Amino acid sequence: MIKLLDNNTINQIAAGEVIEKPASIVKELIENSIDANAKTITIRIKDGGKEYIEIEDDGDGMSPTDLELCIKRHATSKLNSNTLQNIKTLGFRGEALPSIGSVSRLEIISKTNSNTGYQIVVDYGDIKDYKKSAANQGTVVKVSNIFLKLPARYKFLKSSRAEQNSIVGSVKRLALSNPSILFNVEIDNVKYISYGSIDGDHKEIFEWRIKEILGTDFMKNMIELRYEDPNLSIVGNIGSPSYNRSNSNHQYLLVNNRIIQDRKLSGAIRAAYGDKLPKGRFPIFVIKIKVPYDSVDVNVHPSKSEVRFIDERIIQSKLVSTIRGALNHKVNQSLNVFSQFYEKRASQINKSQYDRQQINSQVNLSMYDLDESYTINNQKNDEILEKENLSSNAISDDINEFPLGFARAQIFKNYILAQNSEGMIIVDQHAAHERIVFEKLKESIHENAIEKQILLIPHIYACDQFDKEKLLLFKNDLDAVGIELEEFGDEVLIRSIPSLIRDSNVNELMRDLLDLPSDEFMRRTLENRINDILSKISCYGSVRSGRVLKVDEMNALLREIEKTPNSGQCNHGRPTHIFLSQKEIEKLFERI
Numbered sequence: 001m002i003k004l005l006d007n008n009t010i011n012q013i014a015a016g017e018v019i020e021k022p023a024s025i026v027k028e029l030i031e032n033s034i035d036a037n038a039k040t041i042t043i044r045i046k047d048g049g050k051e052y053i054e055i056e057d058d059g060d061g062m063s064p065t066d067l068e069l070c071i072k073r074h075a076t077s078k079l080n081s082n083t084l085q086n087i088k089t090l091g092f093r094g095e096a097l098p099s100i101g102s103v104s105r106l107e108i109i110s111k112t113n114s115n116t117g118y119q120i121v122v123d124y125g126d127i128k129d130y131k132k133s134a135a136n137q138g139t140v141v142k143v144s145n146i147f148l149k150l151p152a153r154y155k156f157l158k159s160s161r162a163e164q165n166s167i168v169g170s171v172k173r174l175a176l177s178n179p180s181i182l183f184n185v186e187i188d189n190v191k192y193i194s195y196g197s198i199d200g201d202h203k204e205i206f207e208w209r210i211k212e213i214l215g216t217d218f219m220k221n222m223i224e225l226r227y228e229d230p231n232l233s234i235v236g237n238i239g240s241p242s243y244n245r246s247n248s249n250h251q252y253l254l255v256n257n258r259i260i261q262d263r264k265l266s267g268a269i270r271a272a273y274g275d276k277l278p279k280g281r282f283p284i285f286v287i288k289i290k291v292p293y294d295s296v297d298v299n300v301h302p303s304k305s306e307v308r309f310i311d312e313r314i315i316q317s318k319l320v321s322t323i324r325g326a327l328n329h330k331v332n333q334s335l336n337v338f339s340q341f342y343e344k345r346a347s348q349i350n351k352s353q354y355d356r357q358q359i360n361s362q363v364n365l366s367m368y369d370l371d372e373s374y375t376i377n378n379q380k381n382d383e384i385l386e387k388e389n390l391s392s393n394a395i396s397d398d399i400n401e402f403p404l405g406f407a408r409a410q411i412f413k414n415y416i417l418a419q420n421s422e423g424m425i426i427v428d429q430h431a432a433h434e435r436i437v438f439e440k441l442k443e444s445i446h447e448n449a450i451e452k453q454i455l456l457i458p459h460i461y462a463c464d465q466f467d468k469e470k471l472l473l474f475k476n477d478l479d480a481v482g483i484e485l486e487e488f489g490d491e492v493l494i495r496s497i498p499s500l501i502r503d504s505n506v507n508e509l510m511r512d513l514l515d516l517p518s519d520e521f522m523r524r525t526l527e528n529r530i531n532d533i534l535s536k537i538s539c540y541g542s543v544r545s546g547r548v549l550k551v552d553e554m555n556a557l558l559r560e561i562e563k564t565p566n567s568g569q570c571n572h573g574r575p576t577h578i579f580l581s582q583k584e585i586e587k588l589f590e591r592i
Helices: 007-018 021-033 064-069 093-101 160-177 201-218 263-276 312-351 358-367 381-398 429-448 464-475 475-479 506-514 518-522 526-540 550-561 581-590
Strands: 042-047 053-056 105-112 116-121 127-133 138-144 182-187 190-195 222-229 231-240 251-255 258-260 285-290 404-413 415-419 423-428 452-462 484-488 490-498 577-581
Touching: 021 042, 021 053, 021 093, 021 138, 042 160, 042 423, 064 105, 064 116, 105 381, 116 381, 127 285, 138 577, 160 182, 160 201, 160 258, 160 464, 160 518, 190 201, 190 464, 201 222, 201 231, 201 285, 201 452, 222 285, 222 312, 231 312, 251 263, 263 312, 285 312, 404 550, 415 550, 423 429, 423 581, 429 526, 429 550, 452 484, 452 506, 464 475, 464 490, 464 506, 464 518, 475 484, 475 526, 490 506, 506 526, 518 526, 577 581
Parallel strands: 042 182, 251 285
Antiparallel strands: 042 053, 053 138, 105 116, 105 138, 116 127, 182 190, 222 231, 231 285, 251 258, 404 415, 415 423, 423 577, 452 490, 484 490
């Protein structure tokens, strides 16, 4: 039998579209504070927001009449029938609050600059109290017992740490888009993080906030974006191709100052990097897109985190061309620096009366450190043939001794072509060496003989409180693999790293370790946690794609692969080498 639902059930169903977790509540309440012209917003949470969430602001506040109306559905001061397609505010206070009040205990205290403060209490949709209250101008909203009376929803909440991380992520995104507002975060009664506010030119304070959230390392490795026409503005900063992460958590996209999630735009941004970005890596970016309000629909989803553009293809095209132009400009700048250097060097050489052609040859050799077998252009043909014949004779005697045979060549600066008695082997040098390093590290851990490289000058890794706590959470596991770190004020001090990666970029390694999902990671067994860390480390200790190898280096790598366990796949499950028999090759050429 069909029947009408009561209002409380309707509200709880509607709340499910907006309020998925504690972070959703924090987002909605902070957006309300921003729309109320707050200059300072303080966020307090306990037990990952499951026990309570409190948001305090110094905004305009609400009158007693508005306070009563704000907990009713479809009541808002920010919208009328003529402005639905031209929304400039972030949310509708009269929509978020009734949704929150239907799934929790909600207490609101608010005061304008000309009225007495009032308090209203709502418990799972029922008004429990409404009275005068002492208050400063602004609004304080406290949310407790979230989903407690809704067991089906409550059991889907994650651990306190996971929910806390999600809340901090929401605060970061909103702080990034509102650099003129002071944000304070207190967790379990302890001040956790603070994003300050400054006055000044908008571009200047926006970049200052980017530096606060993404760090000085990003600012040193970023490329500025700028495109403007009468209907579209694209500004922001993107990381250089070499400054990347293993996931998309550090991508911030704003449309008309609203943080959004758009897979198509994010995919277009990644595609704009093309082959400049290593496979499986993600760019870091903060990009602000501004379009006329009537050319974008923000009502795609109740949370307003998704948008739909009227001219989506045009925006994607301009975004891609702007990023490609910025990347190419950066590359050309680097080439000009090298060109100027070598022109200056050549000029100095000429003054010393050296032969210019001879010097250029020497420069090329020193740059690439090539083996004789790669510098054949300057040799006579008969010398080449003689060398090749000698090589073939030497290899043919031993070709049956080794499963992976002997190296014949390197192609695309990443793949080794080898031949054995049965056919041809193509080896991915990076993937193969990554597995070798991984297995060596595992063996060292098993034998309790991990070799550490003590850093003469400890490395200081600058990060925010969130990342610092995450690294300190991994401290014991990192110690086990040779990475010694300790808290150093607002930063982290790295005292040692495994000897196998002593020449690696420590900042890049730390960023990759931070990409490990902390909550899921800590639930795993010790052995699995160690292997996850070793997998990250081994990537930095292995031969990189793009490195030119000498023949003897290639053969040495082949011998290592042959004696390494599980060498058929890299740490991520991809094949390290493939085999083509002579018969398969002849089939390709339709000989058989």
